[in-house]
Amino acid sequence: MSDSETAEYDVIIVGAGFAGVHQLLKIRKLGLTAKILETGEDLSGTWLWNKYPGARVDSPMPIYQFSDPAIWQDWSFTEYYPDWREIQAYFRYVDHKFNVKQDVSFSSRVISAHWNDSVDRWTVTTEDGRVFRGQFLSLCTGIASKYHIPEFKGIASFKGEVHHTARWPEEYDFKGKRVGVIGTGSTGVQVIQEIAPIVSHLTVFQRTPNLALPMKQRKISVEEQDKLKKELYPIFYGRRNQTFSGFLHDLDPKPMAETTLEERTLAFEDRWDKGGFHFWLGSYSELFLVQKYNDEAYAFWRRKVRERIPDPELQEKLAPMQAPHPFGVKRPSLEQRYFEVYSQSNVTLVNISKTPIEQITRNGLQTNDGTEHVLDVLVFATGFDMVTGGITSIDIRGQDGVSIKEKWADGVRSYLGVASATYPNMFWIYGPQSPSSFSNGPSSIELTSEWIIDCIKFIKENNISSIVPTEEAQHAYSEHVNQLGSIGLWAGAKTSWYLGNNIQGKKTQMLQFPGGIPAYAKLCNDSAARGYDGFDLKRSSA
Structure with a gap:
């Protein structure tokens, strides 16, 4: 695709689950343009893939949904802990109300995102060769988007059927079969x-x-x-x-x-x-x-x-x-x-x-x-390369041209669990060093998403072209997360995706903020109140 064919947006969002849809709806209210790039063929994020028998949420339905009254007033679940079918139906309802899909490109697996420091834009490429460009990149890939199968000798020789729970066939009948889990x-x-x-x-x-x-x-x-x-x-x-x-x-x-x-x-x-x-x-x-x-x-x-x-x-x-x-x-x-x-x-x-x-x-x-x-x-049922896998599976390169996968090979480093030094105008939601799975998903998703929206609004209103964490602020925050992790009993689990050691070769560290949502919110809001302390802001030359 030539440069003239590159699709231009204010914000490019990766992922069409709770975080991606929340970002899109809020960005629209700012009067900005956005495009969601989604690997799958429909909305609902993790619930598009995790439809194995018995799959359901572990949060009660009053809080496992968007907090916008315009959405919840006319929607009702049938079970206190909804299953994947109801979550998919919920996303169809949200789409019906807001026509979400008009701003989503499905079957669009993002393979790379490269920052151009001279024009302060991200260039995002999908697996089929399409190119998108935006001022902001919002990674809404979730914590469980890269499934994991350990290496087992002889797996190719098995004459029966093999299924990972995160890639379940549409219809499947177990009746009368000998099954190993x-x-x-x-x-x-x-x-x-x-x-x-x-x-x-x-x-x-x-x-x-x-x-x-x-x-x-x-x-x-x-x-x-x-x-x-x-x-x-x-x-x-x-x-x-x-x-x-x-x-x-x-x-x-x-x-x-x-x-x-x-x-x-x-x-x-x-x-x-x-x-x-x-x-x-x-x-x-x-x-x-x-x-x-x-x-x-x-x-x-x-x-x-x-x-x-x-x-x-x-x-x-x-x-x-x-x-x-x-x-x-x-x-x-x-x-x-x-x-x-x-x-x-x-x-x-x-x-x-x-x-x-x-x-x-x-x-x-x-x-x-x-x-x-x-x-x-x-x-x-062997889980995922949790928390980081969805981000590191994309070839993301920032100001220094080094991929984030390489940067994080010796451990995740972030500022406020939402951004990383040398990657300007890039944010993630419900990812590394945020409260993520210490919390109810939509609770921390909406908190972080709204903080990002406020940041984008600030940037647009103040003639700023880019914002990026400083190395010093990133180091201090990451050390804070590590220290909070060391206080508790977390290391007592020898194989835990909280620590990343469920994946061979992955550095053992606390991958999430373990201090609770109020403490996390205070850190984020204090930075914003001080003019986004801990970030370098670049003024637009225009």
Whole structure:
């Protein structure tokens, strides 16, 4: 495509999920032009790809949506924790109201974004050779856009079907099939509890037990939602900016040393009964800091789970006496009947921390004790190159011509978890060193998106052509994130995507801001209030 054919916009957005759509709608209100470039064929971001059996959100529906009353007034979900079908339907509704798709280019995988310092513009190229140019680049790639399959010997020899949960076929029938699932993270939990009743046999290959919590899923009527909209929705959206995690419940700051065992037990019971993340992000904040109190929470969790598992051997595999890692240092999954599944006669649990996978064979999977598990279908619930993968998979080059993948090879560095030195006018949402998965997604997405919109408005109104973090500010912020991470018990998880060490060769570091949404918002807003302190601003010569 020649330069004359290059499409020009004020803002180029990568990704059409919650963040990308929020950016677009806000940019339109500024009277600026924008184009979303989306790899997939429709809106909804991660929910376009993650449509495996049982896939659903882990945030309750009142806060897992846009906070704009023009959107929520006329929309109702059917379940408290919506599944992927309802999220896709929600995005169709948003598109119907605002004609989002007129500013989206689908089937447009971005392969490169290069900054031109002489004209202060980004040149963005898609896989099919189209070229776009814009003053601003907004990366809305999310934290889970690059799926991961570990290297296994012999995988090409398997004669059955292979599926990763993030690339699920449109229609699939498991009935009567012998299925193996590798991985027991959040996707594994959801798939396993969904397909166990219908498969001929299910073999689960577990490395680390999942310290899952009860979802307490339920149907929710239109009438109940209408009442909430009238009385509480505006309160909900204000409150989610005030809590550590962007949920409606908050951590309890009370020192546990000032409580009695009885008080703590009753508090644990209360949060357990409420379901969802109440037991995790609605409990005592010291659980993340002090091992003896974390042990107490784990012991409570273990007792609750073991009550649901009659077999002692399975109890030890799924809820071992010795915690596999401190409770809560990995994002817990929410389950509905996960632990009961393993008592079914057609389900086998293989502990691959003791008998690792040796190879994939023609007929199935072999562990190092010589056992071959015969399978018709192999499901990889092996997760993602989380937090950074969606950004580093693009050839992004800034002022010095060095790719961001190379810059981050020895660890992520950012300023305010939203921008990076030497990459002017480039922002990301729900990405590295932001609160991201310590929070309800839309809570931190809207917070960051609105900050970026205000920044773009400031730039446009003040005759500024570019804004870029200073190396000094970036170093100070990144060190702050590292220090916050070192205070807690996070390092107790030996393989955690919070730390990046679920991917071989990736540097171990705290990839997200662990100080909570209010503290994060204050850092961002303080910078803006001081004229975007920590950034270099370049005045336009025009």
